[in-house]
Amino acid sequence: MRHLLSAADLSPEETLSILDLAEEMSEVRTREVKKLPVLRGRTVVNLFFEDSTRTRSSFEIAGKWLSADVLNVSAKGSSVSKGESLRDTVQTLSAMGVDALVIRHMASGAPAQAARWTHAAVVNAGDGTHEHPTQALLDAFTMRRHFRAVSGDPEADWSGRTVVIVGDVTHSRVARSNVLLLRTLGARVVLVAPPTLMPPAVDSWPCEATYDLDAALAEADIVMMLRVQKERMHGGYFPTAREYTVGYGLTRDRLATLRPDAAIFHPGPMNRGLEISADAADAAGSRVLDQVAAGVAVRMSVLYHLLGGSTPPLTTPTPSTSSTDAKGPTA
Amino acid sequence: MTVTPLSSGAPTRLLVTGVTLPDGTTGDVYVDGAVFGDPSTVPADVERLDGTGLVALPGLVDPHVHLREPGREDAETIRTGTAAAARGGFTAVQAMANTTPVTDTADIAREVAGIAADQGACVVIPCGAITKGLTGEQLAELGLIHRATGTRCFSDDGHCVADGQVMRRAFEYVRAFDGVLAQHAQDPRLAGPDACCHEGELSGKLGLGGWPTAAESTIVARDVELAALTGARYHVCHVSARESLDIIRAAKARGVRVTAEATPHHLLLTTDLLTGYDTTFKVNPPLRTTEHVEALRAAVADGTIDMIGTDHAPHAAQDKDHAFVDARPGMVGLEQSLAVVIDTLVRPGLLGWAGVADRMSAAPAALLGLTDQGRPVAPGEPANLCLVDPEARHRVDPADTASLSRNNPYAGRELPDPVRLTVCLGHVTYRR
Numbered sequence: 001m002r003h004l005l006s007a008a009d010l011s012p013e014e015t016l017s018i019l020d021l022a023e024e025m026s027e028v029r030t031r032e033v034k035k036l037p038v039l040r041g042r043t044v045v046n047l048f049f050e051d052s053t054r055t056r057s058s059f060e061i062a063g064k065w066l067s068a069d070v071l072n073v074s075a076k077g078s079s080v081s082k083g084e085s086l087r088d089t090v091q092t093l094s095a096m097g098v099d100a101l102v103i104r105h106m107a108s109g110a111p112a113q114a115a116r117w118t119h120a121a122v123v124n125a126g127d128g129t130h131e132h133p134t135q136a137l138l139d140a141f142t143m144r145r146h147f148r149a150v151s152g153d154p155e156a157d158w159s160g161r162t163v164v165i166v167g168d169v170t171h172s173r174v175a176r177s178n179v180l181l182l183r184t185l186g187a188r189v190v191l192v193a194p195p196t197l198m199p200p201a202v203d204s205w206p207c208e209a210t211y212d213l214d215a216a217l218a219e220a221d222i223v224m225m226l227r228v229q230k231e232r233m234h235g236g237y238f239p240t241a242r243e244y245t246v247g248y249g250l251t252r253d254r255l256a257t258l259r260p261d262a263a264i265f266h267p268g269p270m271n272r273g274l275e276i277s278a279d280a281a282d283a284a285g286s287r288v289l290d291q292v293a294a295g296v297a298v299r300m301s302v303l304y305h306l307l308g309g310s311t312p313p314l315t316t317p318t319p320s321t322s323s324t325d326a327k328g329p330t331a
Numbered sequence: 332m333t334v335t336p337l338s339s340g341a342p343t344r345l346l347v348t349g350v351t352l353p354d355g356t357t358g359d360v361y362v363d364g365a366v367f368g369d370p371s372t373v374p375a376d377v378e379r380l381d382g383t384g385l386v387a388l389p390g391l392v393d394p395h396v397h398l399r400e401p402g403r404e405d406a407e408t409i410r411t412g413t414a415a416a417a418r419g420g421f422t423a424v425q426a427m428a429n430t431t432p433v434t435d436t437a438d439i440a441r442e443v444a445g446i447a448a449d450q451g452a453c454v455v456i457p458c459g460a461i462t463k464g465l466t467g468e469q470l471a472e473l474g475l476i477h478r479a480t481g482t483r484c485f486s487d488d489g490h491c492v493a494d495g496q497v498m499r500r501a502f503e504y505v506r507a508f509d510g511v512l513a514q515h516a517q518d519p520r521l522a523g524p525d526a527c528c529h530e531g532e533l534s535g536k537l538g539l540g541g542w543p544t545a546a547e548s549t550i551v552a553r554d555v556e557l558a559a560l561t562g563a564r565y566h567v568c569h570v571s572a573r574e575s576l577d578i579i580r581a582a583k584a585r586g587v588r589v590t591a592e593a594t595p596h597h598l599l600l601t602t603d604l605l606t607g608y609d610t611t612f613k614v615n616p617p618l619r620t621t622e623h624v625e626a627l628r629a630a631v632a633d634g635t636i637d638m639i640g641t642d643h644a645p646h647a648a649q650d651k652d653h654a655f656v657d658a659r660p661g662m663v664g665l666e667q668s669l670a671v672v673i674d675t676l677v678r679p680g681l682l683g684w685a686g687v688a689d690r691m692s693a694a695p696a697a698l699l700g701l702t703d704q705g706r707p708v709a710p711g712e713p714a715n716l717c718l719v720d721p722e723a724r725h726r727v728d729p730a731d732t733a734s735l736s737r738n739n740p741y742a743g744r745e746l747p748d749p750v751r752l753t754v755c756l757g758h759v760t761y762r763r
Contacts, residue, residue: 087652107654108538109608128656130538173538199535 001305003115003122007133007180015184018301019141025304026297028065036300039068042099042307046072046125047089049105054268054292055125055134059102062299068099068307086110087117094118099307103127121306129171135267136177138298140185142265142290143222150261158187164216166192166248167226167275168237169209170199174267175226179207190216194248196237213248217257224265225250225276241274250280263287334414334733334761336452342757346373347718350382352708353389353688360387362714365757369710380752382718387708388688390422390453390715390755392695394513394592395488395568395640396665398424398455400446401439402431407645407735409443410450412665414733414761415643419665420717422755423454423696423704424643428465429489435460435471437479444480452760453753456699459485461501461512467492470501477508483700486513488568489615491550493519498554502563511564511590511698514554516575517616522546527656529602529619537605539655542617544572551575555582555589566698567591569642571616573626580635590698592640593627595664595671596740600624604740610651610658611738614644631690632681638694641668645736662740666732670747673721692717703756718752 001014010018028034044063046056056072063070075089086105093101100121103111108128115122126132140158147156163182169175169191182189189207191198202209210216217223228244238244245251250264255277258264264276264286272278281288342364351357359370360382393416399407409426416424426443428434434443440457447455459476463469465487476482485505492498492514501512522542528534530541551567555578558565567579570591582589602620604612612618630636644661651658672691676682682690688707692715696705703713725748729739753761 085649085652086654086657088649105654107656110654112608113610113654128538128654170535171538176536176538200530200541201532201535204532205536 007177022297022301025300039066044100058295090114131177132173136181138294158185161221163222164220165224168197169193252279347382350387353684386719388717389692393424394695396424396643398426406647413451415665417452417761420750422715425456427488428460437475440480491517502561513566516550518546548574564588590637593636598675615660673747714757716754719749723748
């Protein structure tokens with residue numbers, strides 16, 4: 001694995017390797033000294049062209065817990081307005097000897113372009129309305145834990161499960177990466193959106209799509225509510241916030257229709273009262289904070305897979321259910 | 332391989348023997364200074380060139396190029412852009428108005444024409460803007476530009492004149508000198524600044540702003556009605572959508588004075604090239620799917636599309652090295668235009684050489700009102716010649732160019748390498 005640009009780049013084996021190692025990595029947060037020496041001497045730059053407290057902090061903690069030197073570079077505003085090209089920005093940082101570039105950009109494709117201009121490993125930390133592969137990985141990680149917890153089966157996985165993704169699919173990088181990764185992992189995905197927020201030619205995607213939220217919810221093992229961006233409300237995609245909530249929100253009434261074991265996901269930040277009611281956000285089935293916690297472990301695993309050497313990541317023996325891939329990266 | 336500006340020498344004399352003419356006949360072509368002479372009365376000291384296996388096309392005319400001067404001489408100049416034109420077999424090009432400053436006054440039009448006369452390797456017609464500053468609001472100095480440089484064609488290319496009332500007034504106004512409005516058909520609401528990928532499967536998957544074909548065809552439909560209302564001439568730039576072709580076809584059948592152009596890239600390249608977010612392939616209107624490409628080829632063949640226009644759009648690397656949505660749209664085209672026409676139309680049997688001469692020379696010359704371009708290769712006619720080797724092929728190298736820019740979408744592609752000699756009004760402007 002040279003870069004992580006798209007969830008589609010990951011084979012089933014690579015995906016499971018990342019998730020299994022993340023299980024082991026998640027143990028680090030319980031330690032008093034939250035530090036593994038595995039990326040000592042490696043430099044990770046978080047290059048964020050767009051604000052994101054959550055994702056940037058998560059990558060920063062992940063890098064630091066692996067002992068990498070982590071630098072946050074905020075390059076807000078498009079490179080066009082600054083007068084410097086994306087290529088120059090990327091090559092300037094690369095020339096400083098960076099090992100990994102974690103890139104968040106408001107434009108789709110920017111990390112893929114950057115990967116052509118640098119020797120560093122590039123991680124797509126969210127590009128425009130394209131993809132957010134580490135979000136899909138942490139979602140898959142959280143789902144697997146949920147399936148194992150509710151079934152009591154330590155081998156339970158995504159097969160036979162239905163994931164319903166609801167909201168502004170057209171502009172959602174979370175939805176794209178989840179569709180691709182969950183396809184790889186064997187889950188059934190159903191997209192729900194008003195027609196104005198359903199992507200063109202969605203029938204060519206490896207999933208199902210419907211405008212009928214209530215029908216989809218009845219079959220859901222996981223309900224993933226997408227954030228409604230403010231600019232969509234003024235863009236004529238739907239008449240009013242109220243109408244959106246009635247049609248596509250996870251309201252208190254809809255919460256009651258979910259299967260008892262169904263889990264509620266949201267990539268955050270949540271618009272409580274719009275796409276998700278407070279009752280749903282705080283329900284017993286809500287896994288929103290688990291998603292956030294998983295983010296650090298999954299990103300540690302991703303950075304290790306990209307930058308780790310041949311040494312095992314965990315130098316002290318840990319009780320692990322899946323240590324077979326702990327030796328980490330495939331070259 | 333040399334390109335020679337028009338002003339740097341005298342018309343030449345040259346006999347091309349045994350060459351195939353567009354009508355399929357074979358004979359000799361005699362360049363006798365500024366006109367073609369009678370090949371049976373050629374003096375003994377005149378250079379002879381064996382034309383066996385070659386085709387003698389009239390000098391090509393491009394109704395749509397961006398020469399970037401004045402304003403962006405780091406991307407292209409009139410000298411380098413016309414040198415690229417000469418290498419592509421062109422003897423006349425129309426330079427679009429989106430320079431800096433915009434060609435919306437007679438002074439700028441005169442400046443472009445003056446530089447071209449001094450440094451150009453082909454004839455350059457400055458296209459006037461339809462509106463001041465290309466803002467789509469107030470009419471530019473249409474009449475003064477026409478008086479200054481003879482310009483008949485006006486375009487806000489790069490921008491659409493979206494306001495129907497402005498477009499109607501412009502149509503009416505240019506009737507005074509039988510002008511023509513060349514529209515960049517793009518409804519700015521249906522395809523806004525973020526629209527950079529043909530709307531469809533790929534735009535959805537790549538997360539790029541969709542550019543629906545309806546943003547083009549609805550403007551074409553409106554403009555056809557305004558042309559019908561005013562009786563003025565209407566030209567559709569770089570048609571990309573099958574739906575627009577149906578409208579143009581119907582308008583012609585009604586007798587509306589409409590012409591249309593297609594670019595080489597829309598005849599060959601498809602939207603799937605955007606998969607890697609390579610900004611070389613960002614162009615406006617965007618590359619579309621195979622069904623549109625095939626419809627365009629058929630439309631050039633049946634005459635719905637009257638002519639080829641390259642939309643040669645050189646850009647400096649720093650304007651392309653941005654995120655896809657931020658990069659400048661456009662690609663170079665002058666040096667590969669005929670090559671693409673050969674591969675997409677001539678070799679598949681959709682268009683003969685007479686058709687090429689019409690679509691790439693006679694029709695654009697008629698659009699621009701040029702009387703000494705687009706004429707047949709025949710004694711007594713202006714000596715504009717594009718000598719073509721239809722069989723030569725090569726792998727396109729973006730660095731092998733007279734242009735200052737390298738945003739060549741055909742890089743690495745195996746294409747015809749047809750142009751052997753270009754003669755413009757008796758001047759050898761390119762030879763290899």
